[in-house]
Amino acid sequence: MNKNLKTAFFALLGLCCLQMQSQTKQNLTQYVDPFIGTGFHGHVFMGANVPFGGVQLGPVNISQGWDWCSGYHYSDPTIIGFSHTHLSGTGIGDLGDFLFMPAIGKVNLKKGTAKDMANGYISGFDHKDEVAKPGYYSVILKKNKIKAEMTATERVGFQKYTFPASDQSHIVLDLVEGIGWDRAVDTYIKVKNDTLIEGYRFSKGWAADQRIYFAAILSKPAKKIQLYDNTKEMINKVVSGDSAKAVIHFATSKDEVIKIKVGISPVSTENALMNIKKEISGWDFEKVAAQADEKWNKELGKIAVKSADPAKMKIFYTALYHTMIAPSIFNDSNGDYYGTDKQVHRAAGFTNLTTFSLWDTYRGANPLFTLTQPEKVSDMINSMLAIYKESGHLPVWHLMGNETYCMPGNSGIQIVADAYLKGIKGIDGELAFEAMKATAMQDDRGVNFVKKLGYIPGDSLRESVSYGLEYAISDGAIAMVAKKMGKTEDYNYFLNRSKAYKKYYDPSVGFVRAKLSDTAWRTPFDPFKSIHEKGDFSEGNAWQYTWLVPQDVEGLIALLGGEKPFTKKLDTLFTISGDMGAEASSDITGLIGQYAHGNEPSHHITYLYNFVGQPWKTAEKVRYIVDNLYSDKTDGLCGNEDVGQMSAWYVWNAMGMYSANPYNGVYCIGSPSMDESVLKLADGKTFTVKALNNSPKNIYIQKATLNGKEYSKSYILHADVMNGGELVFTMGDKPSKSWGVAAKDRPYSAK
Amino acid sequence: MNKNLKTAFFALLGLCCLQMQSQTKQNLTQYVDPFIGTGFHGHVFMGANVPFGGVQLGPVNISQGWDWCSGYHYSDPTIIGFSHTHLSGTGIGDLGDFLFMPAIGKVNLKKGTAKDMANGYISGFDHKDEVAKPGYYSVILKKNKIKAEMTATERVGFQKYTFPASDQSHIVLDLVEGIGWDRAVDTYIKVKNDTLIEGYRFSKGWAADQRIYFAAILSKPAKKIQLYDNTKEMINKVVSGDSAKAVIHFATSKDEVIKIKVGISPVSTENALMNIKKEISGWDFEKVAAQADEKWNKELGKIAVKSADPAKMKIFYTALYHTMIAPSIFNDSNGDYYGTDKQVHRAAGFTNLTTFSLWDTYRGANPLFTLTQPEKVSDMINSMLAIYKESGHLPVWHLMGNETYCMPGNSGIQIVADAYLKGIKGIDGELAFEAMKATAMQDDRGVNFVKKLGYIPGDSLRESVSYGLEYAISDGAIAMVAKKMGKTEDYNYFLNRSKAYKKYYDPSVGFVRAKLSDTAWRTPFDPFKSIHEKGDFSEGNAWQYTWLVPQDVEGLIALLGGEKPFTKKLDTLFTISGDMGAEASSDITGLIGQYAHGNEPSHHITYLYNFVGQPWKTAEKVRYIVDNLYSDKTDGLCGNEDVGQMSAWYVWNAMGMYSANPYNGVYCIGSPSMDESVLKLADGKTFTVKALNNSPKNIYIQKATLNGKEYSKSYILHADVMNGGELVFTMGDKPSKSWGVAAKDRPYSAK
Missing domain, CATH: 3.30.2080.10 (GH92 mannosidase domain)
Structure with a gap:
């Protein structure tokens, strides 16, 4: 080939590759509408994340209440800031860690109220000024006409703020604010230099002892970074206590963009910083947003559906998207995680996950994952087995290293059983069986009565019928596993327990009901x-x-x-x-x-x-x-x-x-x-x-x-x-x- | 040489070496009497440890009160067990982590009372049955005629119990019990196998949030290990909550010895286990005790005194011994430690220390260390500078990762200054100066008034005169360092502040007294x-x-x-x-x-x-x-x-x-x-x-x-x-x- 030919050939080759690439590239994220479920009692998360990502970066309304469990409800036209962790779809509010809010002019250290926005950092917004899609969220904050955009990787939130011209531009970081039951008990911010701050937020809420660290890198050196203990300014470059806040000051020209990368870690600020370095090099916000979009496309692409009804496409892919908010990553990019035994575990051989809403998800979500997410199922089961090893039982409703014991039953059992029975790779079968059995043999939460009487007396535990029925489901799961493993004695024992539902059924009324003793039912019924x-x-x-x-x-x-x-x-x-x-x-x-x-x-x-x-x-x-x-x-x-x-x-x-x-x-x-x-x-x-x-x-x-x-x-x-x-x-x-x-x-x- | 000659030669050589060794071996520990200071208000630690060791393993009496700040007072003839951490000589009681108590017969899960010893694991003892010397403590527990012996390394406590013949021998591990203000808030025990248990004890006390992990290895497989949540037995091999206890059962023949090695760690059970493996291989209790004795001899040997009065020798070496209980090691053998920023710091380049009673020790103990313990001073200063980096100020009275803010002043300043001015190696001078200055410029604890008025008004702070005088001492220290560093402006500023004592002096009475304003003193005086x-x-x-x-x-x-x-x-x-x-x-x-x-x-x-x-x-x-x-x-x-x-x-x-x-x-x-x-x-x-x-x-x-x-x-x-x-x-x-x-x-x- 002569040189010109060679050049042309490679140009052509490049073009072919590009085309092939664009052909294989799917655009399923176009069907996702994250607003679905933000109204009524849906309680879904609104904001930017990647599938099963540890960071859920999104807006927080000022309202608190049942419909604000995720921090955001469609009815609310206020934003107090953008925080890095959110629940999606729960019935209890928690998280909301690391709230950032940009502003100009007078510095407000408190969020303010919906009625008096001038004296707080709160701002109003219009839904017409919002854009929400997988891995990306943006909104224009009405008060100061600041455009806020966000995207994320697994462990890093990426904020981008477009400021007006002002020598009083600033960003408030408020570690006091949390969502729902969440209350900060120990907060810490340290200024490392004019582009790096780090710290942590320990809080009490649904998760009784939640601990999360962060590191934040600024795209431009701050003019000044002030630290506050509530409203009291610190002289030094560190603030601790339960009310740490920071104000990061800039002078901005018109439409100047300030970006922040915030790494989070359950382990340390050092790991949080490492997570940033591993996951986002440079400052190309659009590239990171495009990568997030790609990650979502890849996962959504695991089910390709066709429907002539565009609404159905939207509902389907939004639903599929919503199944992949949690269980969410709860470790660092090097495998470190903070266990339920309150210890740091180094370089675990699996990706530790959290937010196990198992009473809900064992029914449909977890079985679905065995088809679409076998590797993630392996991580889920190994995270659950780690919880067993660290606490003596499989998770019930586990949140960031904390057992909340929310909802009846031991739903973890059937999830482990399902994964084992379906041959999901990377699971230690004997350990899995040990964990299921140990969980089912605990004396807590009515199981002592199951063991002794075969049923839970209605006066011994609230929601006794639900507990009893759920346990029987779990027992059936253990029986199946025992059978497969040839553990005949266990099989017989748990098979028998799986029939316990019969004990709660009163043929005289034709329903299950609370059994008080071998001969008595709760009346009236x-x-x-x-x-x-x-x-x-x-x-x-x-x-x-x-x-x-x-x-x-x-x-x-x-x-x-x-x-x-x-x-x-x-x-x-x-x-x-x-x-x-x-x-x-x-x-x-x-x-x-x-x-x-x-x-x-x-x-x-x-x-x-x-x-x-x-x-x-x-x-x-x-x-x-x-x-x-x-x-x-x-x-x-x-x-x-x-x-x-x-x-x-x-x-x-x-x-x-x-x-x-x-x-x-x-x-x-x-x-x-x-x-x-x-x-x-x-x-x-x-x-x-x-x-x-x-x-x-x-x-x-x-x-x-x-x-x-x-x-x-x-x-x-x-x-x-x-x-x-x-x-x-x-x-x-x-x-x-x-x-x-x-x-x-x-x-x-x-x- | 013929063979016989050769044998004889080496025998002789061996003898010479032995003799040389015994000549250089000192026996200064013979002069140490750990009982000195256990009566009156001395509050010293009684038990086994090595110089500056992280483990202080010793008996705990049942009494609580001011004279039991170390857990032991000579007046008390009871022992409820042997715990691994103790303070020595403080005016507030705390610590007492990981209490072990051997017994036979009926298992008591509670300590009992001095009056009703039968219904608790408490035992009486006689001082005549005690042996206490550096690195070693033993006592015969009267109730069950069990001989308890203990020794220690830096991070491992070594217990040796000689039991009578019984198939009901057992050792209670009670994580509820602590000393003084200490109250367990989160406890955890896990049975790994029949010779290994591990866990942690988090407590609230003088140190508001103290966290310490352990691993315990048994010399003989336990017959059975029961775990309890208070008195409720656990089915599984894990217990958590605030009342974790374990009972380790053995069948023992007459005079059978059961030994336990307990590693402690501020970081994790894994590190606690590693500490055991690094510090004590095997089960030779006497060897470890001899090594502890050697370590003490080495440190005591840094001052060789002569006196014809044996009492003076005893007082001197006991005093020297008592200066080396703390600051105590607060890290793991690999350099890991838990910082005051509540994060694990890996493989630090210094040995992190804790128990900084600085208001006391800056006067004589720390200057003494600059003569006898220059390397340890480097560790002390680096530990203090780490605290500065993590919290924004040098320690005041620091205990296991917690600032207690006990006592007036910022005594850490003069200790850092002293080390710097004396050229102790391994200290970053610029960082040291930054830390001293930042500490002296905080707005807390009256310094704001020092900065603004030159004195602390008596109505703004309790103990204002003491605070003011202590700050002036610290300011003088900074001035000296600034002078040496050529920081003229700082020198002038702090030299001026070091004269603040004059502001509190009222010539009309001839004393320092509380100043209320520029013209008013507190009356009556x-x-x-x-x-x-x-x-x-x-x-x-x-x-x-x-x-x-x-x-x-x-x-x-x-x-x-x-x-x-x-x-x-x-x-x-x-x-x-x-x-x-x-x-x-x-x-x-x-x-x-x-x-x-x-x-x-x-x-x-x-x-x-x-x-x-x-x-x-x-x-x-x-x-x-x-x-x-x-x-x-x-x-x-x-x-x-x-x-x-x-x-x-x-x-x-x-x-x-x-x-x-x-x-x-x-x-x-x-x-x-x-x-x-x-x-x-x-x-x-x-x-x-x-x-x-x-x-x-x-x-x-x-x-x-x-x-x-x-x-x-x-x-x-x-x-x-x-x-x-x-x-x-x-x-x-x-x-x-x-x-x-x-x-x-x-x-x-x-x-």
């Missing part, structure tokens, strides 16, 4: 009655909880008198109404009769029809829920997002299936609302679900083929999905009275 | 009056505090009207008596007139006579104190040991000198009570002080020679000591009216 946190049920009533036996649906059917009475009662559930009482849990939302889609104990119930050979009823219910209880509006979630579970339910069901049993690998088939869903599995295989002739009316499966062969079962096995292939449904507007009806075609709890 | 913690003086009265100007004795003399009135008032101090009032501090003990040797503000006063050319008066006073206010009995200290200061005063004065000015390197000469004292300096040189013709009556120096030349000064410079040599005094029973009298021979504050 009302199957509609719910008493939040102080009754016999957790966020529910007897109507809702009677069905909570995913581990033994066959046994439940028998208990309720056989298929006919079972089906009749199930039909009634979706139509009956009654008074839940004045003290009912506000978590019971999304009602269809007494079925409550807004809360987790109901999430598997629609699929019980498959067990009695009436899959068309499942189809009717799930299509109704998919089409009516989810929307692309800010109030698009009918209850708390619950850290991904509400959205995971949607993702499963839009594809046409659900993990009604959370650990046996038998996915019940509902009614696919997507025309096509392609699961891109880790080993490169794909599993495609097609819905031919699908429409809002054609919700009933008429027939199906798996890899070209007729498929009449109303469930699909995890193993079949993992093998890859194609499941093709033909839809119609009338129930098929043959597909999924025969006994052999029904799903099963255990075999 | 009574120079004898002391009000503990709520008055104008800290643990003292105007009689005692008026002399607290070691940085400018010449100025004080002028202030009091010149040498004559000054001397007259000083004479009066030692004879006058008056009513200190009902609220007087119990720290004011060891009175000679109003001179209070039991507390620190008096410690330099006897030497003020040297400044007016009357060294014989100094001699009279110091010999009286040495001979009468120290003894070899349990009540041998006339006040709190104060973490080495009371003993350091003795060590200095027995040699015949004292650091009356704590940082200018001018050591005043008093009256050597030892016939000979040889300081073995770090570079191999020696400095010998001889007292010829010395006797209890011959207390007056008649003449002196330094390295053979006549020496008439009543002081010796640090530099002269460090050069090595010999200072020979000839003593007599009458004051010499020439030695040390001339103006040129008097010590000076600053030149």
